Amino acid sequence: MVDLYVKNGKSVTGEPLEVTITDGKISAMGRALTVDRAKETLDVAGRYLSAGWIDDHTHCYEKLTLYYDDPDEDGVKTGVTTVIDAGSTGADNIGDFYQITRSKKTNVLAMINISKTGILAQDELGDMNRVQWEPFAQAVADYPDFIVGIKARESHSVVVDNDVKPLAKAKEYQQRLAKQLPIMVHVGANPPELKDILALMTKGDILTHAYNGKPNGMLTDQGQVKSFVTEAYQKGIIFDVGHGTDSYNFNTGEVAIAAGLIPKSISTDIYHRNRENGPVFNMATTLEKMMLLGFDLATVIKMVTAAPADNFKLSQKGQLKVGLDGDLTVFEVQEKPKQLTDSNGNQRTTNQVIVPTQAIVAGKVYQTEVEA
The missing domain is CATH 2.30.40.10 (Urease, subunit C, domain 1)
Structure with missing residues (x-):
């Protein structure tokens, strides 16, 4: 039966x-x-x-004070069956996050923040003493089925004066791990410069907030795609939407897509505030925005099923099979x-x-x- x-x-x-x-x-x-x-x-x-929708950029560790939510509010209540938390926790607290998520209805996975504190404060990478190999490696070993990636937030308010040093460390740690994990990189205000961030990223790494409308984004002052962004896309860096409160712009999306820079995956960067007050609200609303740019239904659904499953090597998810x-x-x-x-x-x-x-x-x- x-x-x-x-x-x-x-x-x-x-x-x-x-x-x-x-x-x-x-x-x-x-x-x-x-x-x-x-x-x-x-x-x-x-x-x-x-196939069940997968949101590969959420913030749902409920014990934080900046970016947090209940995974089920971002998950099954909105039609999403799997959420991947994007670095809310680091080595210090990812174990606690794991235990909390065992009672949730939604499948919950996590990227580990390169800072051991996670996002306890906006500047978690402002002090390089928070980036430590031993606790990072131990956490990855302790939670092999929970930790599916590495997160490095590379914007000025996060790294302060450390520029791309945290990302360089993330790449070093990625190479040292026996288990290969993708790195998702958040970009925003400069410094660090987007060009320097992309120069450190390699094939299979994920650029989230790719289609933002900020001065340090992918477009020139004349509204054209910067050449180094096209080169990064062509070398296999994955472009992810990561809508968020501040990180998705209709015009940027239109220009980039017209230039052939198609997002592989659609994610929300959802947490309680932009879920309750917008502009994110939920995954369905984000999919509607992408369909406005000309994608058909089958394409956007692939971007929230097979694509994120491939990004994070979730071999049992993302397809009807x-x-x-x-x-x-x-x-x-x-x-x-x-x-x-x-x-x-x-x-x-x-x-x-x-x-x-x-x-x-x-x-x-x-x-x-x-x-x-």
Whole structure:
């Protein structure tokens, strides 16, 4: 007997789709399944079914005072089945974060901050004494299934006068680890200069906040993509949206995409304040903004499923395939106007509104709390 039978769904390209989940894994898929017995049946009444959405840039360690949230507020309540916390914690407190997340409904993973304190204060990398190999390596060894990446925040308020020294240390530590972990790099106000940051990054590293509208961003004063940014993209650095309060600009996105700098992954950089007050609100709203730039539904869904799974080597997630984790997102697309706002207050109107209705984690169904 299967645990969950999800019937009357459709794929992101519109074909009929039904799925069963047994013991937390996808056990069958097809246009119209014959299921004799199921412990639970969910009739999604023609809604879309996708692999569970993955948000690979969140801040959800609840004990912080700057950037924090409940993982389930960013996760299953919004249709996201897996959240990856982007460096809220370091070696000093990532163990506590791990223990807290064991009781959450959402799958929670983490990048470890190169500073052992995590983001206890805005300038966690202003003192290089907080960057220490031994506790960092021990934490990675202690939580191998929880820590999936390394985070270095490279903006002036974070590093103060240390420029790219923290990133250089992160790259050193990345090479020393037996387990290869990607580095996600936050960029913002300079110094450090974006050019110097990208020069240290290598193929497979992730540039988040890539499409911000700041002076130290990817565009020249004349509104063209800087040549060194194109070179970084071509050498295999992954460009991630990382919307956040201050880090996504409609015009930057348009110019970059027209120049061929397509984001591989879409993430929110969500925490309680930009979830409650905007401009982020949730993953669905972020997807709507990317569709405004010309991406179709199948493409943006890949950017929050297969792409982040590949970024962080989550081999059991991100695809609808028999044997993989039974994580699904059920959603609909409504045709109605909605005003969207970027991080600089620019507003545009979409007529495609994405509304998640259920998040399914390892075969357990959770109703979302996203307003239509």
